[in-house]
Amino acid sequence: MAAPEASSTNSASVEPVGSVTPRLWTAPLRELTPATSYGFDVIDFARDVLETPLDPWEEWVAVHVGELLPDGRPRFRTALILVARQNGKTLLAKTLALYWMFVDQVPLVLGTSTNRDYARAVWRELCDVATGNPMLAAELGPKPIWSQTGSEELITGAGARYKFAATNRRAGRSLTVHRLLLDEVREHHGFETWNAATNAMNAVPDGQTIAISNQGDNESVVLDSLRLPALEHIETGRGDARLGLFEYSAPPGADPEDVHALAQANPNLGHRIDPDALLGAAMRAKAAGGQELAGFRTEVMCQRVHLLDPAVDPDAWETGGTDEPIDLAQYRRQVALCVDVSLDGTHASLIAAAVIDDKTHVEVIKAWDGAGCTKQLRADLPDIVAKVKPRALGWFPAGPAAAVAADLADRGHRGWPPRRVRVDEIRGEVTQVCMGLADAVLSGEIVHPRDDMLTAHVNAAQRLWRGDAWVFARKGSTPIDGTYAVAGATHLARTLPPAPSPVTVV
Numbered sequence: 001m002a003a004p005e006a007s008s009t010n011s012a013s014v015e016p017v018g019s020v021t022p023r024l025w026t027a028p029l030r031e032l033t034p035a036t037s038y039g040f041d042v043i044d045f046a047r048d049v050l051e052t053p054l055d056p057w058e059e060w061v062a063v064h065v066g067e068l069l070p071d072g073r074p075r076f077r078t079a080l081i082l083v084a085r086q087n088g089k090t091l092l093a094k095t096l097a098l099y100w101m102f103v104d105q106v107p108l109v110l111g112t113s114t115n116r117d118y119a120r121a122v123w124r125e126l127c128d129v130a131t132g133n134p135m136l137a138a139e140l141g142p143k144p145i146w147s148q149t150g151s152e153e154l155i156t157g158a159g160a161r162y163k164f165a166a167t168n169r170r171a172g173r174s175l176t177v178h179r180l181l182l183d184e185v186r187e188h189h190g191f192e193t194w195n196a197a198t199n200a201m202n203a204v205p206d207g208q209t210i211a212i213s214n215q216g217d218n219e220s221v222v223l224d225s226l227r228l229p230a231l232e233h234i235e236t237g238r239g240d241a242r243l244g245l246f247e248y249s250a251p252p253g254a255d256p257e258d259v260h261a262l263a264q265a266n267p268n269l270g271h272r273i274d275p276d277a278l279l280g281a282a283m284r285a286k287a288a289g290g291q292e293l294a295g296f297r298t299e300v301m302c303q304r305v306h307l308l309d310p311a312v313d314p315d316a317w318e319t320g321g322t323d324e325p326i327d328l329a330q331y332r333r334q335v336a337l338c339v340d341v342s343l344d345g346t347h348a349s350l351i352a353a354a355v356i357d358d359k360t361h362v363e364v365i366k367a368w369d370g371a372g373c374t375k376q377l378r379a380d381l382p383d384i385v386a387k388v389k390p391r392a393l394g395w396f397p398a399g400p401a402a403a404v405a406a407d408l409a410d411r412g413h414r415g416w417p418p419r420r421v422r423v424d425e426i427r428g429e430v431t432q433v434c435m436g437l438a439d440a441v442l443s444g445e446i447v448h449p450r451d452d453m454l455t456a457h458v459n460a461a462q463r464l465w466r467g468d469a470w471v472f473a474r475k476g477s478t479p480i481d482g483t484y485a486v487a488g489a490t491h492l493a494r495t496l497p498p499a500p501s502p503v504t505v506v
Contacts, residue, residue, distance in 0.1 A: 007205075009353070010235050012398075015270070016260075016263050016269055016270055016275050017263065017269060017270040017274070018263045018264075018266050018267040018268050018269035018270060018271065019248065019263055019267055020056045020057045020058075020060050020061075020063050020267060022029075022061075022246045022247050022248045022249075022263045023247060023248060023249050023251065023265075024231070024234065024246075024247040024249070025064065025234075025244075025245060025247065026064075026076075026230060026233075026234055026243075026244040026245050026246070027073060027145065028064065028067050028075070029067070029069075029231045029241075030307070032064065032067060033178060033354070036067065036068055037064070037066040038065050038066040038068060038074075038099075039059075039061075039062035039064065039065065039066030039067075039448060040063060040375055041066075041099070041103060041435075042054075042062040042065070042095060042096065042099050042382070042461070043059050043062055043063070045095070045098075045099050045102075045103060045356060046095045046099075047196045048321070049102075049133070049135050049136070050095065050098065050129065052091070052095070052135065053271070053418060054091070054095060055087075055088050055091075055267070055268060055271065056267070057083075057087070057088075057248070057267030057268065058088055058091065058092045058095075059244060061081060061092065061177035061246055062092070062096070062226075063211060063242060064244070064246060065079040065081070065230070065246065069081055070180060071207040072267055073205060074208040074240060075207065075241075075244075076210045076242055076243065077207065077208060077209065077242040077243070078198075078208075078213070078242070078244070078248075079209070079210050079243075079244040079245075079246065080185070080211045080213075080223070080226045080227060080243075080244050080245050081203060081210065081211070081212045081213075081246045081247075082213060082214065082215060082227070082245075082246070082248060082302055083212075083214065083247075083248040083266075083267065083302060084214055084248065084249075084265040084266045084299060084300050084301065084302045085214050085267055085299045085300065086253070086272075086273060086288055086352050087248070087267055087268045087272075088268060089212045090122070090183075092128070092154075092212070093111070093122075093181050093212055094122065094125065094126060094212065095418060096179075097109050097111060097162055097179070097181060098126060098129065098130065098136070100178075100179045101154070101156055101160040101161075101162055101248040102156060102160070102397065103128075104128060104138055104157045104160075104179075104352060105156070105159075105160045106160055106161065106178035106179050107161065107176070107178050107355070108160075108161050108162075108163065108175060108176060108177050108179075108180040108345075108484070109160070109161070109162045109163075109177075109180075109181070109193070110162075110163050110165060110175065110177045110179070110180050110181070110197060110200070111123070111162065111163070111164045111180075111181040111183065111195060112165050112181065112182050112183065112193060113164070113183045113184065114183075114184050114187040114188075115179075115327050116164075116165075117167065118183075119164040119183075120152065120344060120467065121160065122164065122183075123152055123164045125286065126154055126162055127145050127154050130154060131144065131145070131440045131493050133420075137261075139156050139158070140155070140156055140157055140430055141155055141156065141157040141159075141406070142156070145415050146220050148244065148347075150166065153243050155499070159297055163175070165193075165197070171368070175199075175200050176200060176205075177197065177200040177204070177207065177324060178201070178204050178205065178208075179203060179207070179208055179209075179210075179423065180197055180198065180200075180207070180208070180209040180210070181209075181210050181212070182194075182197070182209065182210070182211040182213075182370075183212055183213070183214070183224055183407045184212075184213050184214075185211040185212070185213040185220075185223050185226070186213040186214060186216030186220045186223050187213075187220070188215075188220070188221070188222035189220070189221060190221065190222075190226070191222060191225075193219070193222075194222050196208075197482075199301035203300075203451060208423065210228060211223075211304055211452055213238065213251070213303070214292040214298060214299050214302050215249065215297075215298045215299075215302045215303055215304050215305070215315065215443075216298060216304070217294070217298065217304070217306060217307050217308050217365065217477065218306050218307060218460065222472050225244060226243065226245075226306050227247075229243060230243050230244065231244035231245065231398040234294070235241045237258075244426075247302070248265050248266070248267055248302060249264060249265050249301065249302040249303055250262065250264055250265045250266060250297075250301035250302065250303055251264070251475075252303065252304075253418060253429060254280035254301065254303070254335075256283075256285055256286050256287065256297070256300075256301065257279060257282045257283060259275060259279065260276070261301065261468060262278050262279075262282070262300070263297050263484070264402065265300065265301045266278065266300070272458070273409070277444075278300060281296060282296060282300070285297075289316070290309070290310065290313060291308060291310075293313075293315070294307065294308050294310060294314075295308060306313075306460060306471075307458035307461075307462050309462055309463060310435065310459065310461070310462065311434065311438055311461040311462055311463045311470070311472055311473075311483075312438050312441050312458050312459075312461055312483070313441060313442050314459050315457075316442045317407040317441050317446075317448075317455065318458070319493075320441060320445065320446045320447055320448055321448055321449070321450040321461065322448070322449065322450070323446055323450065324342055325361065325363060325447070325448075325449035326356060326361050326447075328352050328354050328361060328363050329388075330392065331354045331356055332352040332388070332389050332391075332494065333492070334350070334355055334389060334493065334499065335352050335353070335354045335355065335388065335389075335390040336346065336348060336353055336354070336390055336391060336392040336394065336489050336492035336493040336496060337351065337365065337385065337388065337390045337392070337393045337394070337489055337492075338351055338353075338394040338395065338426075338484075338485045338486070338487075338488030338491075338492060339351075339353050339377070339381065339393070339394075339395050339397065339401060339404075339408075339485060340395065340396060340400070340401050340481040340482075340484040340485040341377070341399070341400040341401045341403055341404065341481055342479035342480070342481045343400050343474040343475075343479070344479075345371075345373070345374055345400060346370060346373060346479070347368065347369050347373065347479040347481055348366040348367065348368040348373055348374060348377045348401075348481055349364065349366075349367050349368075349453070349454075349457070349481045349482040349484075349485040349486075350364075350367070350377075350381070350384065350455070350485065351363070351364055351365065351367045351482065351485040351486045351488075351489045351490070352364075352388065352390065352489055353377065353486070353489035353490045353493040353494075354493050355493050355494055355496075355503065358445070359445055359446075359447050360440060360445055360446050360447070360493055360494060361447045361448060361494065362446060362447070362448050362449075362453050362486050362489060362490065364449070364453065364482070365388065365404070366380065366384060366450045367482070368380075374403050377404060378404050378407045378413065381404075381407070381408075382416055382418070383505045384418065385418055385421060386418045389418065389420070389421070390421060391420075391421070391422065391426055391499070392423075392492045393408075393417065393421055393422070394423075394424040394425075394426050394488045394489065394491070394492045395422070395424075395425065395426065396407050396426050396427075396428070396430065396488065397425045397426075397427060397485060398427060398430070398463060398483065399474070400474070400481070408458060411415070411420075426488050426490060426491070426492075428501065429491070431466060431469035431470065431471055432471065432491070433439045433485075433487045433488055433490075433491040434471045434472050434487055435469060435470065436487070436490065436491055436494075437467065437483075437486065437490055437491075438489035440490060440494075446490065448486075453482055454482045454486060456482075457479060457480045457482030457483045458480075458482065458483050458486070460478045460479075460480050460483070461473070461480045461483040462475075468482070470485070472484060472488065
């Protein structure tokens with residue numbers, strides 16, 4: 001269910017205020033009351049026992065993640081809470097942990113963090129609160145704190161325990177976990193911790209996992225594995241009804257300086273967070289672009305980005321798209337092609353580029369996909385090049401395209417290359433090619449047809465530094481051959497010598 005717009009404004013007379021309600025959230029199955037949500041008890045516990053009241057947005061989330069099924073089990077077996085940094089998500093997590101121990105008295109609460117020192121610090125804070133609060137201290141046993149390294153615990157007199165673990169494949173193993181708190185799930189780049197910790201809850205009918213984080217990038221695979229099906233359920237009603245999403249985030253494409261958008265990602269804006277501080281950081285991030293802007297979008301706007309250190313600015317690439325691309329067939333004398341192959345050989349791209357009126361227009365000529373696609377590439381390429389009749393065809397012989405090197409380099413055999421087509425090996429200038437594309441995109445010199453494949457490849461490209469220069473990093477399973485091909489075609493098109501004048505017969 002989409003939340004109402006944040007009650008914020010740009011007016012100088014009214015301070016912008018963060019939205020208590022998330023922008024995206026899973027609707028309850030029934031009306032939420034003290035009888036149908038344990039969240040109301042959490043609010044009372046924070047106010048009356050801990051004497052640290054929750055902020056309004058934390059109260060809203062507590063009520064919704066605390067929804068109960070008619071049989072008394074938590075409605076949400078797993079709940080994902082996404083919110084920008086510094087809004088109080090750690091306070092909410094600590095309050096839930098203490099409530100589960102001292103009120104629900106569940107046998108084991110397990111907290112995880114990407115950094116063991118940070119997880120230990122949270123445990124230490126819980127110990128300090130429990131021993132320093134008279135009402136909680138009265139519920140502790142004779143030896144409530146175990147501090148042996150690797151076995152740290154906080155234990156109540158009723159036997160409820162809190163343990164912590166770092167994010168690794170041992171988290172939760174050999175334990176039966178009743179409540180699980182996963183902090184910064186965006187940093188889970190694999191499923192080792194998730195599998196170890198959540199499967200420790202399989203035999204607990206009323207178990208619950210709460211994952212709290214700000215947004216991530218393409219490497220945040222666990223976060224995506226929760227968020228995407230939760231969105232599917234919100235939008236269609238299909239899927240896991242016991243997976244909940246509560247997302248405070250700026251709308252996709254929002255300007256970093258849009259205070260309304262910031263209010264949707266920062267529910268404490270105007271309370272504990274100074275709007276001017278965020279707007280100042282937004283201005284600097286927009287000016288810097290690249291990694292700094294991507295970091296601002298994930299941490300302050302809670303927006304999904306493709307990469308935290310993108311090689312090509314994704315906003316500038318989006319701006320360069322057009323729904324009415326030029327037909328490059330009219331400009332054959334200015335066209336250059338470039339072909340490249342993915343690292344695992346399961347994808348290949350052939351891209352065209354031509355400089356027209358000081359803009360480099362690019363076009364996807366063909367893409368091959370699947371195991372063995374390079375065989376089809378070798379079969380198709382001569383006819384395609386003969387039909388397109390470019391001035392030049394380029395490739396990267398030091399990259400995965402070496403798989404088709406024999407065919408590309410075999411000049412003079414079977415009419416290859418076609419007449420008046422120059423075949424160029426792009427070798428020593430690879431850093432110039434890659435950095436040149438990024439600069440051309442950023443300066444608005446690239447016009448592209450919004451091809452989904454090409455955009456996905458460009459957005460997946462990261463920098464691989466070589467001294468003070470860089471190339472596109474070919475790593476992981478995500479193909480970026482389209483990025484290399486468009487960079488190569490752009491480089492060749494921009495460095496073509498002037499086309500010879502047509503011969504005039506007198």
